[in-house]
Amino acid sequence: MSEQTPALRLENITKTFPGVKALDDVSFSVLPGEVHALMGENGAGKSTLMKVLGGLHQPDDGQIIVGEQPVRMASPLDAKSKGIVFIHQELSLADELTVAENIYLGELPRKRFGLVDWRRLYAQTNEILKRLNVSFDARALVGDLSIANQQMVEIARALTVDAKAVIFDEPTASLTDAEKVVLFDVISDLKSSGVGIIYISHRMEEIFKITDRISVLRDGAYRGTLETSKTNDEDITQLMIGRTLDLSRNLAHHDVGDVVLKVDNLSCGHLYENVSFEVRHGEVVGFYGLVGAGRTAIAETLFGLREPTAGRIYLDGQPTRIHSPADAIRRGISLVPEDRKAQGLVLGMNCRDNMTLPQVDDLKAGPFVAEGAEIAIFDQYRDRLDIRTPGWRQSVGNLSGGNQQKIVIGKWLSMHPNVLIVDEPTRGIDVGSKSEIHNLIRDLAGLGYAVIVISSEMPEVLHVSDRIVAMFSGKIMRTFTSEEVTEDNLIQAISGLSADKVA
Template sequence: MRTQSPALRLEDIVKTFPGVRALDGVSFEVQPGEVHALLGENGAGKSTLMKVLAGMHQPDEGRIYIGGRQVTMKTPLEAKAEGVVLIHQELSLAEELSAAENIYLGELPRKRFGLVDRQTLLAKAGAILERLKCGFGPEVTVGDLSIANKQMVEIARALTVDAKTVVFDEPTASLTDAEKVVLFDIIRDLKDRGVGIVYISHRMEEIFTISDRISVLRDGSYRGTLITADTNEDEVTQLMIGRSLDLTRNHEPANLGAIALEVKALCCGSLFHDVSFKVHSGEVVGFYGLVGAGRTEIAETLFGLRTPSSGAICLEGKEVTISSPVSAIENGISLVPENRKEQGLVLGMNCRDNITLPQVSDLTAGPFVSDGAEIAIFDHYRDKLEIKTPNWRQLVGNLSGGNQQKIVIGKWLSMHPKVLIVDEPTRGIDVGSKSEIHKLIRDLARQGYAVIVISSEMPEVMHVSDRIIAMYQGRIMREFTSEEVTEDNLVQAISGIVANGDRAA
């Protein structure tokens, strides 16, 4: 470490919201040229601390130092002027504007009379996008980009200023493996320039790949700092949640019932081809593959969001036609989507109304919805899934990521499905809540549900699944039982390498 003043130092930061002491005297520092990971469960205070740093919240007590100089930052623009850049987990882009306009929003280059210098704007933004190895130009409209490419635009913003400290809040949540490599190269480049990096992520493998030190928050309090090279995942986890986690592979024998779902030679245009598999009641089948392998597209087809071009879907031995989500639900298929905040929840509604939303028409008493029936359903799934919320009136947007995910699962369980599909069940969820979701998935299988889990995390899919289906470029490459799967043969399968060592055509 360097002996100069820290790039960033926070001292005794206190922040209180009505009824909640979000930060309780937190001290934290980042050296120039250091990647410092900040970990903690959802609700531990990480995001609040970073919003204080970025000028979005004002601390009730405490001091902030940049390069040894005490500063007060009342707005994000003031923070940026001090060299502090926050790359949000939740995208904050103007979708109707171009990538270039988003990258330089608030500081567009100007010509005489205040007109935007578009030539300079496009040249500067294009250079940044090229540095990030993005496959799109500066003139593209952000609303037309994928979530992963929108994240790259968000990251590009950090490269427009002479930053002293850059905060990455879950930066890889929407990125492909190739994009992660580019991101890590950019972080190492910033590090070599002496920039202090704060890296927030729930993905332990990333933390141990990219960070120099790890600091942990729990319940709004600072719990300690560890040197990454001298610690391990179990020690960090215990510091975060006060206990160890069982993340070993699933060796629990499945109590298989009848075949709940059978898919025969299903195709959907160029998205996936000749997909055939079965799922029994009481079984968890995991789908694993690289981004673009077709996993989510299969789920969307089973749920009626896409129309198959050929093939058959059978439920409990009977072929069915699924033309819409309504017909999927009527046939007993439910989907917990990948993006719970945009596709699975209404964040401004309360917990009860989110859980009962798909069945409001069945809960009417005359012209009105029956409050008693709705509350009974909410109470049942709150207890069944151990949802942590003061009461049904709590807005879903105020819950932790893990409890939000349980609300989505509860919503679809309340429809009594034969088959439950869960796409990226723990995306953006802390390690403690992740363990709860894994346990919940296994419990649902024990209760007789047929469960499909789609995950881009190898430890997760190996931990919860009875069988794993490996996909590559829209095709099923191999199918493994939990006993025969290894990391090596799973990686080979999702890379298109078949059993004899040849690569798939």
């Protein structure tokens, strides 16, 4: 493999922003027909390196070589014209356009006099969609598709050009297990045709399943490349963060208090039915299940985003009706949403304003917000949660994923909730920040918070939970304590194979 001419090389790339050296003499290459993982903590430089490759940033030093030809990437379209295709983690689609228009945006096939050749456009698009085995066609509006299907539209864009290298940035974050299989088949096809694949992911199981080599960045510098078959997750973690992590099962014992939240036979249309559970002070209750099992819909009901069709919610033993998020907040229920960027943060606002947004009215001195009180809250939770930012004026959109998640958590902790619901707490977050979030969740339980964690990652839910609620198709199949749960019986429960309830 090493004797081949790389499909793509980045040599000695350096990039500095005001006060920060984001990339420090980084060299990286991908071979034809290779799946090459690029790993590192959030803030390690992966995104900046890819933005240099994609023409969004110009390097201060170094060069990009495609095949044997040095090139300059002036823009994303220029990069695409040179055979470099990006599949972004953050969707870059136009909701009001069709699937076909999104896939061929800027390159629509034309007839005479510049008119769009719609027949050819739809035929070409449907041929690509057939390779992806999706359930929608070329004429579907992207805005009507699920997030997972929108991700498949992003992937379809890579199949429209003669690609030299395709960069996948966290491509499975919104995909079901079945859709992941299709994605991996597409990657295998691209690999077989000699395309170089750069695969950016924090999911170790995927890295070891589909990649050939793994390169690691840390603090903007290249730390090494390892052959996937000759390494393990401990070696990779050590390269990424310079230390080992505790990812063991949660078997810690601590005192739990009275029941804070009780849900009795709650239903919400076809989303879930007859759901009953309770959460106590000092306890983490994990919800685990396949995509569509109803976990997020339950969280949205508790936070007032959905109206239940049956059942009751009790807080501290009293029946409660929650009609809106404002109701939920007044009653001490907070939700850290699954999509922190779209639902949990205002990316253009600074860190302080994001953290104090729900309590602006309480921080007013006359008609104005008391800036000193806002800064005091931010400083308190920056220190408590170890949020790494130059200061409160920093735009939240410039923070790493882990620090963004801590801002959302800090926002709700500053409201002193009785129940904290955290939906997919570490989605899109590197292993180092993931460990910090896990420790934070356990620490919050130790301080007496009642915590609900919804996760699609089995190691995560095993690591943080005192009890685990397994869901399948809108129903609770079984509730496990941390002592009795095993990977096998948990998989059986979320697959609908076990309906026994454990007290």
